[in-house]
Structure formats: C-alpha cells, structure tokens
Amino acid sequence: MSRKFKILIVTILVLSLLTTLFAGCSSKNSSETQQKETQQAAQNTNSSDPENKHFYSEKPLEFTMLYSEHPAYPYKEDWLLWKAIKDMTNVSLKLTVVPMSDYDQKRSLLISTGEAPEIIPKTYPGQEVPFIPSGAILPISDYIDEMPNFSRQIKEWNLQDDLNTLKQKDGKFYVLPGLHEIFVQDYSLAIRLDIFEKNNIPVPNSWDELYDALKKLKEIYPNIIPFSDRWQGKSLLNVAAPTFGVQAGWGAGNGMYYYRDKDEFGFYPITDDYKNMLSYFNKLVKEGLMDPESFTQNDDQAIQKFVTGKSFVISTNSQELVNLRNKMKETMGEDAFKVVKILPPAGPKGAVVAGGRLENGIMISKNALKNPNFHEMLKFIDWLWYSEEGQTLTKWGVEGVTYKKVDGKFELMPDVTAGFLGLNPNGTKDLRKDFGFGNGVFILMYGGPKELAYSYMSDEDRKFAEELDKTRELLPPAPPVLFDEVQREQANMISQPLMDYVEQMTLKFILGQASLEKDWDNYVQQCRAKGADKLTQLTNEVYKSTKDMLK
Amino acid sequence: MKVSRGEKIFNIMNIIIMIIVIIATLYPFLYLTAISFSSEKYVYAGEITLLPKGFTMKTYQVLLSEKLFWISYKNTIVYTLVGTFISLFLSTLLAYPLSKKHLKGRGIILGLVVFTMFFSGGLIPTYLLVNALGMRNTIWAVVIPGAINTYYVIVMKTFFEGLPVELEEAAAIDGMNTYGILLHIVLPLSMPMMAAMTLFYAVGMWNNWFGPFIYLDKRELFPAALYLRNIIAGAQQTAVSSGSNIGDLEQIEATVKSAAMILTALPIIMVYPFLQKYFVKGVMIGSLKG
Structure with a gap:
C-alpha cells in the first residue's frame, strides 16, 4: 500500500507541476498593440457636441455589460429601455445577467x-479595492x-472633495x-404628531x-416609555x-475623526464630545x-410598540415611514393617528448632517481596452449615467410613451x-417591470441633477429634502x-478589536451599566492600551505624507 | 404474540417521538402553504400560524402568469432529467469496474478518486476550464462539472462489491460479456441502490443554483432555484446601511416568496413516493442457492 501511495503522490505532483507550467504560457499580449492604434482614432468623434449632451454613434456599436437583476423587476429582453437606448445612441448592450442576490460574488469571479x-x-x-493590484480594472480617473x-457635474455640484x-x-x-x-x-426620527399636537408639545428641532x-x-x-x-x-x-x-452607530468607522481646524485626525471615542453624547x-x-x-x-418588536401606541418616537426612513402608516391603518384605524418624519435634531455642534453624495457606480474592466471603440464607450457611459438626457431616459422613459411633461x-x-414611486396605482403597464425604466442599474433614486432627483420623490419627501437642504x-x-496594503492591514488590526470595545462600552454607558463619572477614565485608559494612540499616529503619518497627492 | 410491558412503553415512546419529528418536519411546509394563501395584511401582522387568513389565490395567479417563472421551471426539469441520467451513467461506469478486485491499477484510480473528495482545483481554475471547453452558457456547464459525486461512487462501489461473484460468473459461463452482465445481472439486482442514487442526484440537481449561477449569463437559461434564490435573498442582501441606494431596498412580499418556494419544492417532493417502492428489503433473498 505504501508504495502505491508513493506512486500516487508522485503522479499528482507531476501532474500539478505540468499544469502550472502550461498555464503560464497563455497568450495575453495581443491587445496592447491594438490599444495604441485606437488611441488616436478617438477624441475627434462628435466634435459638434463637446459637452456630450446627445451621444450618437454613426456606426452601430456593441458593448458588454454586467447586469444585476433585481427580483422585483426581472430582466426582459424586449424592454423598451434597450430599444430606446439603441434608437438614441446606436449602441446595443450585450449583457451578462446576474441575480442581484449574488452579484458581488459573480463580479469577483468574472474579474x-x-x-x-x-x-x-x-x-x-x-x-x-480588491481588484486594483491585479490591474484588472482601469484607473478611470485617467x-x-x-x-x-x-466632469461638469463634479465641478458644478462641488464634488471634488467627495471624489478625492x-x-x-x-x-x-x-x-x-x-453622483x-x-x-x-x-x-x-418619526413622531406621533397627533399625540404631540394634542398635548401642545412643539415638534422638536434639537x-x-x-x-x-x-x-x-x-x-x-x-406608563409609557415614549421613545423606543x-x-x-x-x-x-x-x-x-x-x-x-x-x-x-452605522457611521462609527474605524475611530478616526478628522479635525478640520487642526488638519489632523484624532481618536474621537475618548473625547469630551463623545462623552457629551453618551451622557445625553x-x-x-x-x-x-x-x-x-x-x-x-x-425591529419588529420596536415597530410593534410604535404601531400599537406603546411608544411615540422611533427611527425611520421614508420607506419605513410609509410602512408604519400602513400598519397603523390596520391597528388603529384610518384617521386615528398622524405620523411624520422630523428633521434630524440639532446638537451642540449645530444643525449639521454628515454623509456623502457619492454612490454606487461603474468600474471598467481592462478588457475594454481591447475594444476598438473604447473611447466611444467612455462617451456612451458619460451620456447614459450622467447626462440629463440619459438620466431622463432611464428614469422616466420615452416621452409620449411612458411619460409626458406637464x-x-x-x-x-x-x-x-x-x-x-406610488404613482398611478391603477395603470396596466409597469414602468419597471414592463418597460425597464427606473432601473437600479442605471439610476440612483435621488441621484443626478436636482430636478430629476426631486421628480422621483413624493411631495412629502420633497418637502423634507428641501427643508433639510435649507436648514441643515x-x-x-x-x-x-492613502494607506498602502501593509498599512491598511496594520490599521485594521488595531481598529477592529478597539472599535468592538468602544461599541460595547458605548452601550454600557448609555444604559447606565457603566458610570460616566467613575468608569470613564478607566475606559479611556483601556482604549489607549488597545492602541488608540498608535492608530492615530499611524493615520496622521500616512495622511501627512500623502495629502499632497490629492491636490 | 404477547407484548411485554417494557416493549409497550418502548412502542409508546417511539410513536410519540416519531410524531414530534413528523410535526417538526411538516410544520415549515404547512406554514409556508398557509402564508402563500393568505392576504398580505395578516402576514404583516404576524398572525399566520397553521391556517391561511384572508384566503386568496391571487399570489399564485400572479406567479403562474409570470412567463419567466415557467421558463426557469422548464430549465430545471430539463437540467434535472439530463443531469441525473448523465450522473447515473458515468457513476455506474466508474463504480462498477472499481468494485472488481482484479482490476489492474485499481488502487491508484481509487486513490485519485478519493483525492478529489479532499482537494479541488478551486473555483477560478474550474471556471476557466469550463469556459475553455466552450461549455459556458450551455446546459453542459450545469450537468457535466458535478456529474460524478465521489461519495456516491464509493457507496455504489461498495454495494457492487457486496453482490455475489457467483452470479456474475454464472452469467459469464453462459456467454455473456461484461456489459451484458452489468446491464442484465448487476443493475437489476441493484435497483434499491440505484433508486436511492437517482433520488440523491435528482434532488441535488433540482436544488443546484451555484453551478448555473457561475456558468450561465443568460436570463433564459436560469433554473428555478436561481430564480427562487434571487426572490428570497435578492432584496435582503442590500439590507439597511446608510450607504445603499434606497431604490434597491424594495422587498418582495412574503406571500410571493412562500408561493414560489412551495411551487419549486413540490415536484421534487412528489418524486419520493414513486421511488419509495424500490426501497424494499430482500431483493437478494433466494437468488443464490447451495
């Protein structure tokens, strides 16, 4: 047996060596010469439309694209969307359809x-980030x-810092x-406005x-705990x-907070500001x-309390607000309640909100360089995802067929x-399911130019957004x-256990299981012992040495 | 026959435990069925337990009028039939020779077979291979790569080894060749095992979503399992986080999910009773005399 086993192992080794040997010799270099030829061929197309407001290719083009299929509007080949894109740009998209449930996995595999x-x-x-080292995706900034x-939107909407x-x-x-x-x-926060009004309590603003x-x-x-x-x-x-x-909370990050006045990072969970919030x-x-x-x-327990009148305040977003109302219609009756979303309350540092204005976007695989029409492709992407005309098409469809302007x-x-969108509930054809417009692959619900973003909101949401824009x-x-891979690893090694500890203590302080007077110093000590200072130092070092690259 | 007291107690306990197991197994199905026939507002309120509330067939009407659902369903059936046949065919052809002690190099082949149970080429090389063979976006990518399940092959091999050599020898003396022996002697004697294997392979193929997910890029080739997975997990994946686009959070109603699950599980469940009759003991009794 042992001799047979040896033979087996040797066979396997030989086989595997052979395969690696052959795998190394596959051809890869044919595309690079092509690339240079096409480089000049571009750029001069569409000189009549330097702003790329209406993209149209004289010859029919085809680009390949990954498509995430949302189960609420399964992909159809005969959607008007595809025909409309073809009519307006002479481009057809050849799709790789991937179920949204496992989109990330297939994307990794294909790349x-x-x-x-x-x-x-x-x-x-x-x-x-994981695809960058292998060079499988293009540095789109080039x-x-x-x-x-x-480019125009980055400038006009003042997004350069976000982009950085x-x-x-x-x-x-x-x-x-x-964008x-x-x-x-x-x-x-959502509040029970009827209860507030009945008792003459003003809507809180801070x-x-x-x-x-x-x-x-x-x-x-x-007998009621009003906030659950x-x-x-x-x-x-x-x-x-x-x-x-x-x-x-969701935005806790790795513990680093940027102090603009000092132009450096600090570990925020041990600051007095953090203590203030906890004590509140x-x-x-x-x-x-x-x-x-x-x-x-x-969540279900919290919602149960709110919809049965056992609490009056709860966190929400616009969609959940509608859900709450629907449930309360069942539990309380049509007119027995009033629920509204209030503006995020202001605090000691003013009426501010944090968040980015960037969202999911597009990677371009290096395979695109092999396409002789690479530069048209860039123009096409720019038109479809960023131009007013392109976004109007993907959000609302074709004028006279799916929408009209009044x-x-x-x-x-x-x-x-x-x-x-809660529109035309009695229509027979669905903007998404039957036409393919309003498709998450091509649009952001509230993204794009202001007017298009507002056009997708209910009056209530729009008022909220405008109010927020004005007062916050x-x-x-x-x-x-700009960490490199080693530094990023180092920072993660410190911040993960550290932030776990912070989260745990945050809860204890809020719930009163740890005392803000007695245990605070010990907590600060613990954070230091777990590497808070080292993390701050590392972050600042990297930040200082690389920040010039951002200009 | 007299039954002793101990035996009585044992029987009673046995029955009780079995009933508990049966309930535990059946409940999910009943629950899903109940939800799929209920109106949405009761599902929302969490009021459904065993019987539907606000009985409605609407969910099924919606689902069954969906063309895509039928296409995926058809795909699943084709993949399962073809796949199961190929799997059985290849597994038998591998297991039967391996069960013969006089086969030259049997140890090495067996070793290689067992080796694949513990080590595999990994996802990316496998994908590249399938792609290079031109099987991507064809039925073959679904049915070929996983056609032989090593574990099942070993079970089959062991079963074949247990068959009396004398029967095969007798057939050989009567002038039958190897294939004849396999087809007319060995396989008929192995019906219970083959039935079990058919079932295992068929269920595996029916539920298989990963292979199709990896190798198929065209919507019209997707099997029902993939369709179902997207319905169930698709919108949940994105979950809540301040970063995700609100438009992607749209959920599929629980009633639709349940109905889709029931419709997909039903056919394969119904296969069981038909194969049951092969699971009979004692096919071998009396086949050998002397």
Whole structure:
C-alpha cells in the first residue's frame, strides 16, 4: 500500500507541476498593440457636441455589460429601455445577467478570471479595492477628461472633495461613482404628531427640545416609555453623532475623526464630545424617556410598540415611514393617528448632517481596452449615467410613451403605473417591470441633477429634502488617508478589536451599566492600551505624507 | 404474540417521538402553504400560524402568469432529467469496474478518486476550464462539472462489491460479456441502490443554483432555484446601511416568496413516493442457492 501511495503522490505532483507550467504560457499580449492604434482614432468623434449632451454613434456599436437583476423587476429582453437606448445612441448592450442576490460574488469571479464584461456597474466605493493590484480594472480617473458630463457635474455640484475620498495610493481612482446634486438624508426620527399636537408639545428641532418633549410626554403618560428605537439604535447614533462632533452607530468607522481646524485626525471615542453624547442618551434612559431595549430588541418588536401606541418616537426612513402608516391603518384605524418624519435634531455642534453624495457606480474592466471603440464607450457611459438626457431616459422613459411633461413636471401616461414611486396605482403597464425604466442599474433614486432627483420623490419627501437642504448644513467629507496594503492591514488590526470595545462600552454607558463619572477614565485608559494612540499616529503619518497627492 | 410491558412503553415512546419529528418536519411546509394563501395584511401582522387568513389565490395567479417563472421551471426539469441520467451513467461506469478486485491499477484510480473528495482545483481554475471547453452558457456547464459525486461512487462501489461473484460468473459461463452482465445481472439486482442514487442526484440537481449561477449569463437559461434564490435573498442582501441606494431596498412580499418556494419544492417532493417502492428489503433473498 505504501508504495502505491508513493506512486500516487508522485503522479499528482507531476501532474500539478505540468499544469502550472502550461498555464503560464497563455497568450495575453495581443491587445496592447491594438490599444495604441485606437488611441488616436478617438477624441475627434462628435466634435459638434463637446459637452456630450446627445451621444450618437454613426456606426452601430456593441458593448458588454454586467447586469444585476433585481427580483422585483426581472430582466426582459424586449424592454423598451434597450430599444430606446439603441434608437438614441446606436449602441446595443450585450449583457451578462446576474441575480442581484449574488452579484458581488459573480463580479469577483468574472474579474479574477479575466472574463469580465467591459462595463461593470453597481459597484459601491470601496468594493473596487480588491481588484486594483491585479490591474484588472482601469484607473478611470485617467479618462474623465473624456467624460464631459461627469466632469461638469463634479465641478458644478462641488464634488471634488467627495471624489478625492475615492483616491488610492497612486493618486488615482478606479470606480466612477454615481453622483447626487442634492444630499438626501433619508434616516431620521418619526413622531406621533397627533399625540404631540394634542398635548401642545412643539415638534422638536434639537436634541434638547426632544428631551423636553419626551419629558412632557412621560408626565402625561406615566406608563409609557415614549421613545423606543429600532435598528439597535445604530441609525439614531449615526444621525446624532455629527451634531455632537463625533461619529457613531452605522457611521462609527474605524475611530478616526478628522479635525478640520487642526488638519489632523484624532481618536474621537475618548473625547469630551463623545462623552457629551453618551451622557445625553444616558439621561434619556435613566429618566425613563427612552426604552433601554432600544439597543437590543429586533425591529419588529420596536415597530410593534410604535404601531400599537406603546411608544411615540422611533427611527425611520421614508420607506419605513410609509410602512408604519400602513400598519397603523390596520391597528388603529384610518384617521386615528398622524405620523411624520422630523428633521434630524440639532446638537451642540449645530444643525449639521454628515454623509456623502457619492454612490454606487461603474468600474471598467481592462478588457475594454481591447475594444476598438473604447473611447466611444467612455462617451456612451458619460451620456447614459450622467447626462440629463440619459438620466431622463432611464428614469422616466420615452416621452409620449411612458411619460409626458406637464408644466415642466414629469407625469406618467395614464396607463403606466410605477408602484415603487406610488404613482398611478391603477395603470396596466409597469414602468419597471414592463418597460425597464427606473432601473437600479442605471439610476440612483435621488441621484443626478436636482430636478430629476426631486421628480422621483413624493411631495412629502420633497418637502423634507428641501427643508433639510435649507436648514441643515452638510459637513464636508473627511479627506482620504492613502494607506498602502501593509498599512491598511496594520490599521485594521488595531481598529477592529478597539472599535468592538468602544461599541460595547458605548452601550454600557448609555444604559447606565457603566458610570460616566467613575468608569470613564478607566475606559479611556483601556482604549489607549488597545492602541488608540498608535492608530492615530499611524493615520496622521500616512495622511501627512500623502495629502499632497490629492491636490 | 404477547407484548411485554417494557416493549409497550418502548412502542409508546417511539410513536410519540416519531410524531414530534413528523410535526417538526411538516410544520415549515404547512406554514409556508398557509402564508402563500393568505392576504398580505395578516402576514404583516404576524398572525399566520397553521391556517391561511384572508384566503386568496391571487399570489399564485400572479406567479403562474409570470412567463419567466415557467421558463426557469422548464430549465430545471430539463437540467434535472439530463443531469441525473448523465450522473447515473458515468457513476455506474466508474463504480462498477472499481468494485472488481482484479482490476489492474485499481488502487491508484481509487486513490485519485478519493483525492478529489479532499482537494479541488478551486473555483477560478474550474471556471476557466469550463469556459475553455466552450461549455459556458450551455446546459453542459450545469450537468457535466458535478456529474460524478465521489461519495456516491464509493457507496455504489461498495454495494457492487457486496453482490455475489457467483452470479456474475454464472452469467459469464453462459456467454455473456461484461456489459451484458452489468446491464442484465448487476443493475437489476441493484435497483434499491440505484433508486436511492437517482433520488440523491435528482434532488441535488433540482436544488443546484451555484453551478448555473457561475456558468450561465443568460436570463433564459436560469433554473428555478436561481430564480427562487434571487426572490428570497435578492432584496435582503442590500439590507439597511446608510450607504445603499434606497431604490434597491424594495422587498418582495412574503406571500410571493412562500408561493414560489412551495411551487419549486413540490415536484421534487412528489418524486419520493414513486421511488419509495424500490426501497424494499430482500431483493437478494433466494437468488443464490447451495
């Protein structure tokens, strides 16, 4: 047996050696010569339309693209969308259809095997990082001067700082992000306006006013804990943190906070600002104004309390607001309640909100360089995802077929319905399912030019967004820290256990299991012992040595 | 026959435990069925337990009028039939010779076969191979790469080894060649095992979503399992995070999910009773005398 076993092992070894040997010799170099030839051939196309407002190719073109199939509107070959794109640009898209459930996995596989389609949309900033070292995706920043719409929007909408956050160690960026002209903070608090009005409590505009309001409610309804939160309080902390000058909850990050006045990073969880925020929420819990279960219960439990009148305040977003109302119609009756979303309350650092205006966008695989029409492809992408004409098409469809314009406003044709926007519920044909417009691969719900973004909102959402735009200030994004791979690994090694500890202690402080007077110093010590200072130092070093690359 | 007290107690306990197991197995199906026939508002309120509330067939009407659903369904059936046949064919042809002790190099082949149970080429090389063979976007990419399940082959081999050599020898003396022996003697005697293998392969093929997901890029080739997975996991994946696009969060109703699950699981469940009759003991009794 042992001899047979040896033979077996030797056979395997020989076989595997042979295969690696052959795999090494595959051909790869044919494309590079082509690339140079096509380089000059470009750029002079469409000289009559330097802003690329209407892209049209004289000869029919075909580009390959990865397509994420949303189960709510399964892909159809005969969608008007494809025909409309073809009619307007003479471009047809050859798709690799991937179920949305596992889109990320297939994207990795295709890129790693070199089989990726040319255009790879729906990539969130950060997801491109693993593909950069192998050179499988193009540094799109090298080509943005060929994309007039994109460049113009970056300039006009003042997005250069946001765009800088995508830069990598080499000073380039690899994903073409989706852009928002207006910032939409969708998450905030929902309150029972009818209860507030009945008891003459004003709608709170700051955290202190919220405290007063909750206190009054508690006096009037002693048996009720007026605030019971969902999402484990992570959305609440995320909304509250910027107004206290820190980060927390969903936005906790790796513990680094950029202090603009000093132009350096600091470890925020040990600052007085953070302590202030904790003591505020600790006060709410201690005085019985906030449900201690807010940070542990699952969403259904929190919702149950709210819709059955056992609590009056809860975190929400626009879609969840509608869901809450629908459920309350069942539990309370049509007119027995009034629920509204309030603006994110202001705090000690003012009425500010944090967040980015970049969203998922497009990677271009290096296979695209082999396409003789590479430069047209860039123009096409620029037109479809960024031009007013392209976005109008993908959001609303074809004028006269799916929508008409009445006084400058978009209106669906009477037989077309768009359930996801709550429009024309009685139409027979669905804007998404039957025509392919309003498709998440091509649009951002509230992205693009202001007017197009507003056109997708209900009146209520629009009022909220406009109000937010007027009364809240959007904090500029922190500059990126250009870690290389080793440094990033080092930083993660410190920050992960450190932030776990911070999160754990944050809850304890809020719930009163740890005392802000007695245990705070010990907590700060612990954070230091777990490498908070080292992380700060590393981050600042890297930041200082690379920040010139961002200019 | 007298039954002792101990035996009685054992029987009662046995029955009770079996009933519990049956309930635990059946409940998910009943629950899903109930949800799929209920109106949405009761599902939202979490009021459904065993029986549907606000009975409606609407969900099924919607789902069954969906052309894509039927296309995926047809694909699943084709993949399962072809795939199961290929799998059985190849597995038998591998397992039968390996069961013969006098086969030259048997140890090495067996070693290589077992080797694949513990080591594989990995996803990317496999993908490149399938792609290079031109099987991508064809039925073959679904049915060929996983056609032989090593574990099943070993089970089959062991079963074949257990068959009496004398039967085959007798057939050989009567002038039958190897293939004849396999087809007319060995396989008929192996019906229970073959039935089990058919079932295993068929169920595996029916539920297989990963292979099709990896190798198929065209919507019209997707099997039902992939369709189902996207319905169930698609919108959930994106979950809540402040970064994800609100438009992607649109959920599929629980009723539709349940109905799709029921419709996809039903046919393969119905295969069981038909194969059951082959799981009979004692096919071998009396086949050998002396």
